[in-house]
Amino acid sequence: MSAAPMDDRAESIRMIRDSAAAVAPPGGELKRVRDLRFQDPGFDAGVFRQMGEMGWIGLRLPEALGGAGLGLGEACALAEELGAGLVPEPLIPAMLSAGLLAAAGGKGALPVLLAGEVVVLTAWQEHPDTLEVPGTPDASRRFLPMAAGADFFLVPQQEGGRLALYELSAARSAVTVERTQDGGNLGMLTPNLREATKLADDIGPALAEALDEAALLTGAYLLGGMERAFAMTLDYLRTRQQFGRIIGTFQALQHRAADVKMQIALTRASIESAAAALDAGASGDARRAAVSRAKARAADAAMRVTRECIQLHGGIGYTDQYDVGLYLRKAMVLTNQYGSAALHRRRFMAVSPKVEE
Amino acid sequence: MDAIRIPAPQELDGLDDEHFRQVVRAFLHENYPEELRNPPKRLHWSENRPWYMKLAEKGWLCPGWPKEYGGLGLSPAKQIILTEEYERYGVARTNDHGIVMLGPLVIKYGTEAQKRFFLPKILTGEHIWCQGYSEPNAGSDLAALRTEAVLDGDHYVVNGQKIWTTLAMDANWIFLLVRTDKQAKKQEGISFLLVDMKTPGITVRPIINLEMHDEFCETFFDNVRVPKENLVGQLNKGWDMAKALLGFERIFLGSPRQSGYALSRLKLLAERMGCWEDAEFQDRYARLRLEFEDLKALFGVYVEKLKRGESLGPDVSMLKVIQTELFQKITDCMLEIAGENAGLLEPMEGNRDLNIGGLFIQARPASIYGGSNEIQRNILSKNVLGLPG
Numbered sequence: 001m002s003a004a005p006m007d008d009r010a011e012s013i014r015m016i017r018d019s020a021a022a023v024a025p026p027g028g029e030l031k032r033v034r035d036l037r038f039q040d041p042g043f044d045a046g047v048f049r050q051m052g053e054m055g056w057i058g059l060r061l062p063e064a065l066g067g068a069g070l071g072l073g074e075a076c077a078l079a080e081e082l083g084a085g086l087v088p089e090p091l092i093p094a095m096l097s098a099g100l101l102a103a104a105g106g107k108g109a110l111p112v113l114l115a116g117e118v119v120v121l122t123a124w125q126e127h128p129d130t131l132e133v134p135g136t137p138d139a140s141r142r143f144l145p146m147a148a149g150a151d152f153f154l155v156p157q158q159e160g161g162r163l164a165l166y167e168l169s170a171a172r173s174a175v176t177v178e179r180t181q182d183g184g185n186l187g188m189l190t191p192n193l194r195e196a197t198k199l200a201d202d203i204g205p206a207l208a209e210a211l212d213e214a215a216l217l218t219g220a221y222l223l224g225g226m227e228r229a230f231a232m233t234l235d236y237l238r239t240r241q242q243f244g245r246i247i248g249t250f251q252a253l254q255h256r257a258a259d260v261k262m263q264i265a266l267t268r269a270s271i272e273s274a275a276a277a278l279d280a281g282a283s284g285d286a287r288r289a290a291v292s293r294a295k296a297r298a299a300d301a302a303m304r305v306t307r308e309c310i311q312l313h314g315g316i317g318y319t320d321q322y323d324v325g326l327y328l329r330k331a332m333v334l335t336n337q338y339g340s341a342a343l344h345r346r347r348f349m350a351v352s353p354k355v356e357e
Numbered sequence: 358m359d360a361i362r363i364p365a366p367q368e369l370d371g372l373d374d375e376h377f378r379q380v381v382r383a384f385l386h387e388n389y390p391e392e393l394r395n396p397p398k399r400l401h402w403s404e405n406r407p408w409y410m411k412l413a414e415k416g417w418l419c420p421g422w423p424k425e426y427g428g429l430g431l432s433p434a435k436q437i438i439l440t441e442e443y444e445r446y447g448v449a450r451t452n453d454h455g456i457v458m459l460g461p462l463v464i465k466y467g468t469e470a471q472k473r474f475f476l477p478k479i480l481t482g483e484h485i486w487c488q489g490y491s492e493p494n495a496g497s498d499l500a501a502l503r504t505e506a507v508l509d510g511d512h513y514v515v516n517g518q519k520i521w522t523t524l525a526m527d528a529n530w531i532f533l534l535v536r537t538d539k540q541a542k543k544q545e546g547i548s549f550l551l552v553d554m555k556t557p558g559i560t561v562r563p564i565i566n567l568e569m570h571d572e573f574c575e576t577f578f579d580n581v582r583v584p585k586e587n588l589v590g591q592l593n594k595g596w597d598m599a600k601a602l603l604g605f606e607r608i609f610l611g612s613p614r615q616s617g618y619a620l621s622r623l624k625l626l627a628e629r630m631g632c633w634e635d636a637e638f639q640d641r642y643a644r645l646r647l648e649f650e651d652l653k654a655l656f657g658v659y660v661e662k663l664k665r666g667e668s669l670g671p672d673v674s675m676l677k678v679i680q681t682e683l684f685q686k687i688t689d690c691m692l693e694i695a696g697e698n699a700g701l702l703e704p705m706e707g708n709r710d711l712n713i714g715g716l717f718i719q720a721r722p723a724s725i726y727g728g729s730n731e732i733q734r735n736i737l738s739k740n741v742l743g744l745p746g
């Protein structure tokens with residue numbers, strides 16, 4: 001990312017936000033999202049392709065590899081808009097895979113992935129709540145988001161102390177899928193690398209960076225969801241009447257809304273400052289500390305904010321038909337993805353002494 | 358377990374507490390359907406009917422009712438023991454509105470004819486009741502309810518809409534709060550009416566809740582004709598009777614059992630996730646556990662009052678707030694330690710005891726129904742602390 005002047009940068013972020021409207025209607029219409037829930041694969045391959053056409057899957061890749069060469073500021077802004085619209089297409093996992101394929105020299109399915117023609121998921125995780133990638137041969141890879149719609153898997157495998165990268169066709173893989181609260185799914189893959197193509201010998205460092213970016217983008221997605229759920233709640237507080245009064249006039253509820261606002265403000269500051277730090281070249285521990293701070297905040301705040309939004313709605317908040325609940329269910333799925341708040345707090349403490357002052 | 362003789366229902370109240378506890382255990386062991394233990398969701402009538410009918414057949418259905426009306430006549434202390442043992446065994450909640458709400462109300466305020474007609478039908482499972490209080494615009498402000506009943510000869514004609522009616526689709530009778538005087542102050546124009554749901558003009562529409570379960574309903578009334586004699590108590594005095602019942606609901610909702618159940622599941626989950634031994638987790642668990650123990654102690658204070666025959670004041674609201682918020686904190690903790698399993702729709706590893714997301718979602722409305730926690734705090738600050746305003 002070249003250091004663009006501030007105004008250009010703001011303009012670039014504004015444009016990417018506007019472009020998100022193609023997929024996430026700004027008015028908050030969730031019919032498309034509802035229709036896809038609890039169906040396989042849980043998202044629309046046509047919309048995923050559209051994301052490719054708009055250059056989103058390769059947003060972070062250099063132009064030489066077919067990417068858009070944009071920074072995390074832009075990527076987070078986009079993720080936030082998609083979170084506001086609860087967009088189910090697995091863009092963040094696909095961006096992670098694109099990063100790996102790029103690091104592998106642009107091999108394998110990269111061009112078709114960037115075009116949105118195929119969904120490529122990286123099967124890195126062997127245990128719940130971790131960012132470690134042991135790459136154990138034959139170990140099952142778990143918690144693959146939207147695995148029901150995958151065309152290819154990327155499998156990191158330990159070889160001679162390094163992580164090699166394999167690409168595997170989903171059609172030839174054993175995958176079991178479980179549904180999630182948001183209407184999507186998580187898959188478990190038992191990789192059979194005899195059917196796979198080897199793409200790289202040493203993907204470890206690139207994967208660690210890609211996981212950090214995915215964690216930060218997930219935080220941004222959650223931020224978008226919090227903002228929208230809160231906006232709906234404020235509307236409700238301004239219109240619902242009980243005891244002959246607008247409920248938003250009750251001071252007890254006003255204070256709760258103010259508390260929610262503060263959580264959202266902290267989350268935004270945390271995400272945006274982390275994105276700026278990474279765009280400015282933060283690396284190593286400084287990079288990890290910034291990402292962990294942001295994801296820890298977003299994970300906690302998303303749960304707290306969406307829970308409050310339900311409570312402030314009363315009974316209607318506990319219905320499936322009313323949209324605010326969809327934000328709680330999405331937060332349940334994403335809060336611990338790419339590391340829970342506790343994991344990120346631990347990691348922050350482990351790296352922060354080295355980054356202080 | 359040594360075979361424990363299960364005494365006749367009318368003898369149960371006379372047993373000493375420990376013996377009674379053993380009897381309840383043996384009873385459940387003998388009679389409770391294994392496949393209904395700890396169901397992940399609230400059961401519908403079709404599912405829990407066998408258990409309900411078994412309780413009816415054995416005469417165990419209505420523990421709190423006086424013996425003369427077919428209940429077990431259990432003291433509050435024994436009712437607590439019974440509930441504890443049911444909870445420990447994972448007994449599902451039944452369609453119990455007739456047992457815990459309408460029955461006691463009829464016993465207290467009903468006419469002889471109403472008692473003779475309604476109570477036996479609850480005891481046999483012929484009448485399954487639901488509670489029609491809330492309306493779209495009368496939730497926390499229940500006294501604003503508008504569903505009206507107008508006298509026309511020997512009948513009240515009911516028009517209006519109820520909402521959030523739990524398990525209305527399973528019920529064949531509903532007890533309603535209706536407006537019978539539009540001129541009076543809002544609390545003073547409300548009456549209590551019992552309605553056969555087969556009466557023409559009633560429509561029940563299920564609402565899917567956040568658990569993706571059709572547990573509550575909208576219930577519509579369009580010129581529904583209800584015999585005059587189905588009014589309970591005095592005309593326009595329904596509010597006071599309903600309030601008396603709500604007091605009971607508050608202690609029921611303040612019972613620590615939901616939190617106790619959730620705590621035991623949190624422990625299981627922590628063991629499964631491998632964090633049970635972590636010092637950090639132990640501290641967290643200890644906080645929740647101690648809050649649970651303190652809640653139990655506070656609950657015990659109120660149970661003692663009941664035992665002495667005292668009535669409970671508005672301060673019982675504390676129990677409901679503490680209990681429901683503890684339940685929520687425990688399920689929050691489950692979500693936080695579960696990693697990606699937090700997002701699963703079904704119980705983890707197909708194990709009902711690891712129903713992480715389900716339990717988390719079930720904990721949400723506990724602070725909404727039965728008088729929201731905001732309303733309970735209003736009661737505490739105004740009616741207990743006497744703060745102005």
Ligand SMILES: Cc1cc2nc3c(=O)[nH]c(=O)nc-3n(C[C@H](O)[C@H](O)[C@H](O)COP(=O)(O)OP(=O)(O)OC[C@H]3O[C@@H](n4cnc5c(N)ncnc54)[C@H](O)[C@@H]3O)c2cc1C
Binds near residue numbers: 314493495722725
């Ligand atoms: C799972 C479930 C089951 C239920 N089952 C039944 C049933 O079987 N039968 C039945 O009749 N009803 C039932 N209810 C309805 C329940 O009693 C109401 O939801 C409850 O009274 C709240 O009313 P409301 O939903 O209209 O919310 P509202 O009253 O509109 O409240 C919205 C928000 O405003 C807050 N608020 C309202 N007034 C004040 C105030 N003065 N000060 C501060 N905050 C305030 C509330 O706490 C809440 O956060 C059920 C509800 C749920 C969730």
